[in-house]
Amino acid sequence: MTAETTSRDFESSPLSVVLGAKNATALEKAFGYGTVGEFLRHFPRRYVEVGELTPIAELPFDEHVTVVAQVVNISQRQMHSRKGFIFEVTVSDELGDAGQQLKMTFFNGYQARSDLLVGTIAMFSGKVGWYQDHLQLNQPDYAVLDEASQADPRPIPIYPASAKMPNKKIRDLMAHLLEQMTQENLPEFLPQELLDTHHYPIRHQAYANRHSPRELKHAYVARQRFAFEEAFLLQLSLAERNRQIGTQHSVARPRRSGGLADKFDAQLPFILTDDQQQVGREISQDLELNHPMHRLLQGEVGSGKTVVALRAILQVIDAGGQAALLAPTEVLAAQHYASITKMLGALADPGLFNEGEGTGVALLTGSAKTAQRREALLGIASGETGLIVGTHALLGEQVRFAELGLVVIDEQHRFGVEQRDALRAKANDSVPHTLVMTATPIPRTVAMTVFGDLDTSTIKHLPVGRAPISTHIVPMQLSGYRNRLYTRISEEVAKGHQVYVVCPRISDSAGEQGVLLATYEDTSGQSMSVEKMLELLGGLPDFESIRVQGLHSQLDSNDKQGIMDDFAAGDIDVLVSTTVIEVGVDVHNATLMVIMDAERFGISQLHQLRGRVGRGGLPGTCLLSTWLDADHPSVNRLRVIESTLDGFELAEADLAERKEGNILGVQQSGSQSALRELSIIRDRALIEKARDDVRALMAMPAWREKYPVLLATTKNWVDESTREFLNKN
Numbered sequence: 001m002t003a004e005t006t007s008r009d010f011e012s013s014p015l016s017v018v019l020g021a022k023n024a025t026a027l028e029k030a031f032g033y034g035t036v037g038e039f040l041r042h043f044p045r046r047y048v049e050v051g052e053l054t055p056i057a058e059l060p061f062d063e064h065v066t067v068v069a070q071v072v073n074i075s076q077r078q079m080h081s082r083k084g085f086i087f088e089v090t091v092s093d094e095l096g097d098a099g100q101q102l103k104m105t106f107f108n109g110y111q112a113r114s115d116l117l118v119g120t121i122a123m124f125s126g127k128v129g130w131y132q133d134h135l136q137l138n139q140p141d142y143a144v145l146d147e148a149s150q151a152d153p154r155p156i157p158i159y160p161a162s163a164k165m166p167n168k169k170i171r172d173l174m175a176h177l178l179e180q181m182t183q184e185n186l187p188e189f190l191p192q193e194l195l196d197t198h199h200y201p202i203r204h205q206a207y208a209n210r211h212s213p214r215e216l217k218h219a220y221v222a223r224q225r226f227a228f229e230e231a232f233l234l235q236l237s238l239a240e241r242n243r244q245i246g247t248q249h250s251v252a253r254p255r256r257s258g259g260l261a262d263k264f265d266a267q268l269p270f271i272l273t274d275d276q277q278q279v280g281r282e283i284s285q286d287l288e289l290n291h292p293m294h295r296l297l298q299g300e301v302g303s304g305k306t307v308v309a310l311r312a313i314l315q316v317i318d319a320g321g322q323a324a325l326l327a328p329t330e331v332l333a334a335q336h337y338a339s340i341t342k343m344l345g346a347l348a349d350p351g352l353f354n355e356g357e358g359t360g361v362a363l364l365t366g367s368a369k370t371a372q373r374r375e376a377l378l379g380i381a382s383g384e385t386g387l388i389v390g391t392h393a394l395l396g397e398q399v400r401f402a403e404l405g406l407v408v409i410d411e412q413h414r415f416g417v418e419q420r421d422a423l424r425a426k427a428n429d430s431v432p433h434t435l436v437m438t439a440t441p442i443p444r445t446v447a448m449t450v451f452g453d454l455d456t457s458t459i460k461h462l463p464v465g466r467a468p469i470s471t472h473i474v475p476m477q478l479s480g481y482r483n484r485l486y487t488r489i490s491e492e493v494a495k496g497h498q499v500y501v502v503c504p505r506i507s508d509s510a511g512e513q514g515v516l517l518a519t520y521e522d523t524s525g526q527s528m529s530v531e532k533m534l535e536l537l538g539g540l541p542d543f544e545s546i547r548v549q550g551l552h553s554q555l556d557s558n559d560k561q562g563i564m565d566d567f568a569a570g571d572i573d574v575l576v577s578t579t580v581i582e583v584g585v586d587v588h589n590a591t592l593m594v595i596m597d598a599e600r601f602g603i604s605q606l607h608q609l610r611g612r613v614g615r616g617g618l619p620g621t622c623l624l625s626t627w628l629d630a631d632h633p634s635v636n637r638l639r640v641i642e643s644t645l646d647g648f649e650l651a652e653a654d655l656a657e658r659k660e661g662n663i664l665g666v667q668q669s670g671s672q673s674a675l676r677e678l679s680i681i682r683d684r685a686l687i688e689k690a691r692d693d694v695r696a697l698m699a700m701p702a703w704r705e706k707y708p709v710l711l712a713t714t715k716n717w718v719d720e721s722t723r724e725f726l727n728k729n
Contacts, residue, residue, distance in 0.1 A: 010185040011037030018180050019173055030165035041676045043210055044157035047219060048125045056093040056100040059128050059135055066125040069093055071116050084108040089116050103136040111166040121145050123156055141167050155216045174211050181207060189713040194693055200225035227677040231690035233717045238451060239694050250292040250431045253405055255284055259318035260347055260358060261311055276304050279457040283312045293433035299459030300647055301439045301611025309408050309435060310340060317359050317386040321405020325389045326423060328411050330365045330557055331564055335586055337363040337389045350384050359386030366393045367557040395422045406433045439611060440604045441651040447680045452691055469610055469620040471642045476627045485625060489594060490542040493573045497591040501576045502609055504600040506552045507531045528596040533576045551577040579605060581612060588616025598624035599634040603654040606641045656681055
């Protein structure tokens with residue numbers, strides 16, 4: 001590796017060139033890494049240092065500790081239940097009184113057996129457990145201390161590791177890699193003014209401090225620098241993308257006085273809320289521009305997003321375009337179609353080839369009969385149909401639009417990027433405007449909102465007549481609460497209302513089939529199924545005259561729609577269902593939502609399910625049942641749902657629970673563009689800082705010519721799959 005080697009050459013070099021073929025193969029198998037740059041970004045998850053050390057005599061049970069100790073005894077025994085061996089190490093305290101000992105246990109500890117010989121002094125880190133009346137550390141991280149490190153102990157990095165690539169091996173390989181790294185072959189690309197302003201080290205030094213810090217504060221500053229680097233590069237990538245979108249052509253769709261949109265507003269039987277009017281103005285102004293709108297419409301379930309979207313659709317139709325509304329399920333698509341045609345009234349009568357004064361509205365789903373499908377396709381292609389509502393069927397090759405001007409996507413997290421892009425690609429010579437509706441932003445949406453990538457409109461307040469929903473956790477291990485749950489269902493039906501009961505699965509495993517449950521106690525520790533709940537309710541005296549029906553995804557499409565129609569008509573009192581009713585089912589008389597084994601659902605799902613009740617002016621109640629103890633971690637998710645109805649707040653909690661993932665939307669092992677250091681939650685201030693810095697950079701004349709390495713790094717940092725992903729959103 002020569003001094004003239006460029007940063008890109010060094011980082012893109014195969015690991016085998018620097019670490020040898022054997023080590024490179026081991027790293028590829030363990031982590032999927034193939035290049036120097038990928039391994040360099042394998043950052044420590046934490047460090048241990050002498051200041052954290054705890055004498056063995058003072059070890060607290062069930063807490064994470066770090067000890068320095070000398071190996072005084074080793075032993076090995078075979079495991080009885082499976083293949084492999086257990087390697088046990090007894091250590092003596094190097095800090096406390098003589099004679100204080102502690103056992104360490106390693107399962108298939110090949111590396112530990114090689115490193116931890118009698119007399120070896122090492123630093124051990126792990127959680128204190130209990131085995132055979134003695135405290136022990138099970139599978140602890142460790143670092144052998146040589147004389148130099150004992151005399152001048154540095155913080156020891158603890159990496160994400162595997163059985164065949166333990167921490168000591170990673171540290172050894174990383175140390176060898178750092179020896180090959182120079183300022184010349186890993187030059188800086190961030191503007192020096194930024195580094196000076198934020199007091200960050202240059203890139204070469206930051207890597208050294210992150211992997212081998214002299215003091216812990218050096219590692220912290222290096223982490224900040226790399227987090228800022230990721231935020232800055234992503235901000236710059238998004239800014240460049242938005243600049244390119246600004247150059248894309250989209251047909252302007254200005255509002256036309258006296259058109260369908262004005263007629264629709266005039267016939268509305270209610271007054272739009274201030275939020276709905278403000279959001280409507282934002283969308284309308286976007287549609288008047290000749291570059292594509294890309295706006296997120298966030299609003300609680302029942303807040304009136306569909307009305308706002310329909311006003312935008314009519315504005316586009318007035319301006320000579322067509323609109324497509326993409327729904328995730330046939331049930332929701334059919335419901336959108338029914339509610340939209342009802343709201344439009346006479347405005348849904350096409351006026352192009354017929355005598356009506358409005359526009360054609362069609363429904364296209366996968367289960368549509370041939371004649372219905374043919375009629376829908378003809379209307380879309382001819383332009384007679386101004387609005388087409390449908391599912392994935394809209395993505396088919398046979399679907400051709402006369403002039404697609406607006407794509408409305410309901411619940412975007414139900415559709416992949418490619419699916420959404422396929423629909424937008426059906427426009428002729430321009431890029432259609434896009435409006436995304438969601439009741440609970442998914443983590444990626446929240447993350448992108450933090451980064452400023454989406455134009456966001458929010459309907460914060462519920463319309464008049466939309467009743468609030470109260471939510472309560474029901475501890476099923478307490479018989480009083482358990483019995484009250486079923487009584488509460490029957491009481492709601494007795495009031496003339498309807499009830500949803502949602503279960504996490506359709507049926508039991510083969511071994512559980514046919515078991516008639518006399519009491520709910522028989523299901524303790526199990527997941528309640530639709531079939532089991534139907535059996536249970538059918539055996540309760542209070543439910544003899546109550547009409548109970550099951551609904552799930554394995555039913556025929558026509559049967560599902562028939563059941564939903566019966567429930568909407570009031571012919572079913574209690575609907576026992578899976579999450580097939582999560583999105584879009586609108587029954588105003590439904591006032592109670594019971595979610596069985598609620599801890600098995602995500603935050604977003606629970607919020608969506610809860611939104612199915614309280615939609616007709618009657619107060620709604622959601623009961624979250626769980627068999628878990630109150631102090632179980634999963635119950636915290638239920639408490640979050642219980643405490644708030646705010647969609648963004650819940651999405652933040654969902655984001656934290658999911659550990660953020662890769663906000664770029666690509667899951668690719670070793671991908672250079674995967675965020676290693678940046679945390680959307682922890683680094684909000686840093687993200688704002690990076691956003692301001694990018695804006696200042698882009699306002700600078702000829703910045704691309706002044707910082708060519710930065711521009712090249714930005715293009716290389718976003719790999720091809722990520723670039724496609726960003727460009728499609």
